[in-house]
Amino acid sequence: MGLLLRLENHLNDPFSLTRRAMLAGAAALLATTGRVRAKQPGPRVATLDWALLETLLAIGANVVAGTELLQFRQVAVTPEVPGTVADLGLRGTPNFEVLRFAEPDLVFNSNFYAWADPLMSRIAPVESHSVYVPGESPYQLAEKATLAIGDRLQLASARSLVDELSARLDRYRKELAGGDGRPILPINLGDARHYRVFGSDSMFGEVLARLGLRNAWSGTTSYSAMAPVGIETLATMPDAWIVLIPPHPEDAFRELVEGAFWKTLPAVREGRVLTIGSVNPYGALPAASRFADFLAEGLSSARNR
Amino acid sequence: MPETVSLSASSRGTRTGVIPIVILTLACALSFALLLIYRPSVLGDPATAAALNDLLFWNSLLPRAAIALVSGAALGLAGALLQRVLRNPIADASTLGIASGAQLALTLGLSFSPLLIGASRELLAFGGGLAALLIVLVLSWRRGLDPVTVALSGMIISLIAGSLSVTTILARGEYAMSIHIWGAGSLSQQNWNGVLSLAPRLALGFAAALFLRRPLTVLALDDASAKSLGVALQTVRFAILLLAVWLSASVTATVGIIGFLGLAAPTLARLCGARTTSQVMLAAPLAGAAILFLADCLTQLFGSGFSDFVPTGVATALLGGPLLLFLLPRVHGFSAVTAEAGAGIRRLGAPGRMLILAVLLVVSLGVALVLGRGDSGWNIATGALLSDLLPFRLPRIVVAMGAGAMLGAAGLIMQRVTGNPLASPEVLGVSSGSGAGLTLALLLFGFPSPLLMIASMAFGALAAFVIIMGVAARSGLSAERLLLAGIAVAAFSMAIVSIVLAQGDMRGYILLTWLSGSTNRAGAFEAWTALISLAVLVTPLFLMTRWLSILPLGSGLSRSVGLRIMPSRLVLAVLAALMTAIASFLVGPLSLTGLIAPHLARLIGFHRPAHQLPATLLIGACVLVLADWLSRVVIYPYQVPVGLFAALIGGPYLLWLLTRRP
Numbered sequence: 018m019g020l021l022l023r024l025e026n027h028l029n030d031p032f033s034l035t036r037r038a039m040l041a042g043a044a045a046l047l048a049t050t051g052r053v054r055a056k057q058p059g060p061r062v063a064t065l066d067w068a069l070l071e072t073l074l075a076i077g078a079n080v081v082a083g084t085e086l087l088q089f090r091q092v093a094v095t096p097e098v099p100g101t102v103a104d105l106g107l108r109g110t111p112n113f114e115v116l117r118f119a120e121p122d123l124v125f126n127s128n129f130y131a132w133a134d135p136l137m138s139r140i141a142p143v144e145s146h147s148v149y150v151p152g153e154s155p156y157q158l159a160e161k162a163t164l165a166i167g168d169r170l171q172l173a174s175a176r177s178l179v180d181e182l183s184a185r186l187d188r189y190r191k192e193l194a195g196g197d198g199r200p201i202l203p204i205n206l207g208d209a210r211h212y213r214v215f216g217s218d219s220m221f222g223e224v225l226a227r228l229g230l231r232n233a234w235s236g237t238t239s240y241s242a243m244a245p246v247g248i249e250t251l252a253t254m255p256d257a258w259i260v261l262i263p264p265h266p267e268d269a270f271r272e273l274v275e276g277a278f279w280k281t282l283p284a285v286r287e288g289r290v291l292t293i294g295s296v297n298p299y300g301a302l303p304a305a306s307r308f309a310d311f312l313a314e315g316l317s318s319a320r321n322r
Numbered sequence: 323m324p325e326t327v328s329l330s331a332s333s334r335g336t337r338t339g340v341i342p343i344v345i346l347t348l349a350c351a352l353s354f355a356l357l358l359i360y361r362p363s364v365l366g367d368p369a370t371a372a373a374l375n376d377l378l379f380w381n382s383l384l385p386r387a388a389i390a391l392v393s394g395a396a397l398g399l400a401g402a403l404l405q406r407v408l409r410n411p412i413a414d415a416s417t418l419g420i421a422s423g424a425q426l427a428l429t430l431g432l433s434f435s436p437l438l439i440g441a442s443r444e445l446l447a448f449g450g451g452l453a454a455l456l457i458v459l460v461l462s463w464r465r466g467l468d469p470v471t472v473a474l475s476g477m478i479i480s481l482i483a484g485s486l487s488v489t490t491i492l493a494r495g496e497y498a499m500s501i502h503i504w505g506a507g508s509l510s511q512q513n514w515n516g517v518l519s520l521a522p523r524l525a526l527g528f529a530a531a532l533f534l535r536r537p538l539t540v541l542a543l544d545d546a547s548a549k550s551l552g553v554a555l556q557t558v559r560f561a562i563l564l565l566a567v568w569l570s571a572s573v574t575a576t577v578g579i580i581g582f583l584g585l586a587a588p589t590l591a592r593l594c595g596a597r598t599t600s601q602v603m604l605a606a607p608l609a610g611a612a613i614l615f616l617a618d619c620l621t622q623l624f625g626s627g628f629s630d631f632v633p634t635g636v637a638t639a640l641l642g643g644p645l646l647l648f649l650l651p652r653v654h655g656f657s658a659v660t661a662e663a664g665a666g667i668r669r670l671g672a673p674g675r676m677l678i679l680a681v682l683l684v685v686s687l688g689v690a691l692v693l694g695r696g697d698s699g700w701n702i703a704t705g706a707l708l709s710d711l712l713p714f715r716l717p718r719i720v721v722a723m724g725a726g727a728m729l730g731a732a733g734l735i736m737q738r739v740t741g742n743p744l745a746s747p748e749v750l751g752v753s754s755g756s757g758a759g760l761t762l763a764l765l766l767f768g769f770p771s772p773l774l775m776i777a778s779m780a781f782g783a784l785a786a787f788v789i790i791m792g793v794a795a796r797s798g799l800s801a802e803r804l805l806l807a808g809i810a811v812a813a814f815s816m817a818i819v820s821i822v823l824a825q826g827d828m829r830g831y832i833l834l835t836w837l838s839g840s841t842n843r844a845g846a847f848e849a850w851t852a853l854i855s856l857a858v859l860v861t862p863l864f865l866m867t868r869w870l871s872i873l874p875l876g877s878g879l880s881r882s883v884g885l886r887i888m889p890s891r892l893v894l895a896v897l898a899a900l901m902t903a904i905a906s907f908l909v910g911p912l913s914l915t916g917l918i919a920p921h922l923a924r925l926i927g928f929h930r931p932a933h934q935l936p937a938t939l940l941i942g943a944c945v946l947v948l949a950d951w952l953s954r955v956v957i958y959p960y961q962v963p964v965g966l967f968a969a970l971i972g973g974p975y976l977l978w979l980l981t982r983r984p
């Protein structure tokens with residue numbers, strides 16, 4: 018009964034975890050970037066890629082343009098995007114004229130938008146750093162990209178971001194070592210009947226591995242995620258912690274958690290469901306950091322109750 | 323099964339109908355048995371595993387089977403009602419735009435969910451579906467709801483609704499994911515809610531259909547007889563239409579779009595021997611239930627583990643295209659669609675008019691080049707600013723110009739070769755065919771090079787056009803049926819595209835980007851591709867203008883003036899397919915430029931191909947350049963896909979053409 022009540026608290030107030038974890042995460046980020054943020058206008062940089070955008074913002078680069086900022090503020094949430102950053106429009110159809118008016122000195126790009134290289138190189142030199150490459154570890158690539166960008170912009174905060182996060186993940190790993198040893202299933206809810214799951218080759222999967230946690234999803238994924246998976250498959254992973262990662266359609270979420278099937282799932286009955294804050298599933302180190310904070314906070318607070 | 327509507331057909335029909343009924347029933351039973359045997363099970367400690375397997379059986383497998391039956395029956399009934407009340411054998415939630423309208427409303431609802439939290443999915447879907455159907459009916463009202471006009475209007479409304487949905491999805495899109503896939507007609511269930519909400523609707527709809535049995539029978543006659551029999555004609559019609567929309571929108575809201583089932587079910591019912599209204603009303607839901615049940619069992623059986631092979635809705639759409647082709651010879655009675663030239667500026671001589679067009683194109687190019695928006699509002703770019711912006715503006719303007727001209731020329735060829743004033747790359751399904759070609763390239767090669775993409779798109783476009791011409795030549799289809807064959811080919815091609823789209827990976831993202839049709843990515847390669855292919859493909863056309871004037875006159879006359887029909891048609895088909903494929907590679911599948919450019923040329927008074935061709939090229943270029951400029955400035959800095967804008971210009975024009983009195 019107690020478990021059930023607690024679960025309902027989680028479900029009714031998905032932000033109860035968010036707020037605390039976010040504060041922790043923000044504090045950690047500030048510790049590494051606070052000094053740089055205090056105005057040291059380096060070269061003006063821009064990017065089409067969200068993973069690079071959050072990396073640039075986190076290490077305190079002088080970002081002048083990014084894509085889909087409206088959506089970014091809702092999905093990635095942190096780091097905060099200053100109001101001075103120009104919105105380039107959709108990632109699929111970025112507005113090069115806006116990019117031109119933003120007058121960047123340097124543009125960072127990734128394999129996802131490689132088609133735009135020749136066009137953007139007319140505005141400023143383009144450098145590519147890819148975080149998501151089939152068959153390679155996104156975490157390692159994100160570390161590599163962060164360090165390379167830090168070198169390029171001469172921002173020492175890049176190194177401290179990498180080191181601090183790595184140390185923090187180690188600390189979490191030790192804290193969680195005494196946990197229940199159950200596997201974790203990180204999912205996005207699509208509608209009340211389907212979810213998207215993240216495999217071991219995703220950023221979430223990598224963070225789980227670095228926290229010493231097992232990913233409950235062992236099936237195939239294509240390019241790190243797989244969708245749509247029917248909700249009924251949750252029954253095939255009775256041992257797992259279900260970690261719901263927003264944003265998800267609010268009505269679908271309500272329909273799901275009020276359903277009898279959901280309530281019958283072992284994970285739900287035993288209070289092994291975490292709803293964390295919104296995280297960009299295709300992010301870089303800041304997203305990994307957000308996810309790790311949420312997860313560590315959620316799992317340890319569940320254990321202490 | 324020949325369509326002999328004699329009284330004796332009823333008894334003969336019942337006898338021959340037994341075999342398909344038995345086969346279908348056996349197939350359903352067999353595949354369900356196989357599913358029960360081979361269904362994946364949960365491993366782990368025996369007690370938990372048994373409980374969970376029970377849970378899966380009672381709360382997933384069984385309700386899924388039930389929802390397949392209920393949804394299939396509801397769609398079958400809706401299709402039968404629509405076909406009867408519109409006297410249109412190809413009426414269906416998907417051909418009438420109901421499904422796309424419902425889908426668009428749901429997509430918009432999902433995108434703005436905080437605003438719409440009060441409105442239920444069913445209500446949204448019903449509103450969207452009803453709105454789409456009403457638009458279609460209003461548009462075809464003046465032509466007395468003629469079946470082809472209704473179907474064509476439905477197709478255009480579907481196109482526009484579909485492209486608006488894609489734009490909405492892209493506007494919220496993440497890298498590879500889209501909310502599109504959630505609505506692609508997956509039947510997976512975790513409880514009985516879907517069944518419990520749909521089943522009473524089906525029962526109610528069925529009861530209403532039985533209650534309206536007599537008016538339905540009368541409605542199958544023509545209006546005059548129906549009125550003389552005392553049926554309040556329009557009221558009953560409208561009531562039945564509402565019922566059908568409600569049924570199909572409920573299904574769309576619950577499980578997404580299940581393509582063409584409303585088309586397939588009544589056809590199968592008739593194949594099984596149903597003849598009278600009551601028989602069809604009874605048999606169509608049964609047939610729909612059986613088809614969807616079978617398709618759903620098969621997609622589960624062929625999938626690995628717990629994943630489906632393809633979403634069930636896509637599987638049924640694959641059946642829809644060929645079925646529509648099969649049905650075509652049975653579509654009766656239309657009035658011919660003609661487009662008359664307007665008198666307007668025809669007083670000017672041909673050179674004068676051509677000059678005006680050329681000036682118009684130059685002006686549009688100029689506007690597109692210098693006029694734009696920036697952070698501080700509108701600006702006219704000159705000097706240094708212009709030379710800065712030129713690398714971004716020039717390629718997309720050149721691409722729009724080249725693609726517009728090629729689409730116009732391709733449309734002109736198709737209209738001339740088929741002798742059909744409504745033929746065009748989009749309407750005949752040739753653009754969609756190129757999409758199917760692109761999909762195959764993505765499946766075979768992962769990430770093909772641009773040249774490989776163009777080649778495979780050309781292959782798809784040519785295949786689609788050859789099929790259309792083959793269908794036309796074989797059965798001597800009327801001009802309007804040709805258009806329906808085009809819809810069929812387009813539906814089949816788009817089902818192939820949907821299969822990859824449903825995977826939700828990077829290839830799906832490439833297809834979504836292509837579907838939305840944007841010139842934003844145009845660079846030097848695309849610009850040169852447009853220019854060179856325009857030059858290479860259009861030049862020979864000027865030498866073939868004689869073919870273009872003779873071919874529409876019919877094969878007999880053409881032969882008599884010494885034109886060898888097959889080779890000349892084939893050469894023109896290859897040219898048209900190549901131009902369509904390259905243009906659709908550059909600006910996406912749905913601009914409708916190929917339709918309106920030749921018409922505008924004719925309306926301005928260019929009738930002879932030697933004149934119509936250059937005029938069409940100029941107009942096509944003009945339309946797409948302007949659409950491209952609009953797409954760039956309307957919601958700056960965000961950009962609307964150019965194809966959407968062109969379709970929003972071309973769609974209403976096509977509808978206007980359709981609805982004019984002959």
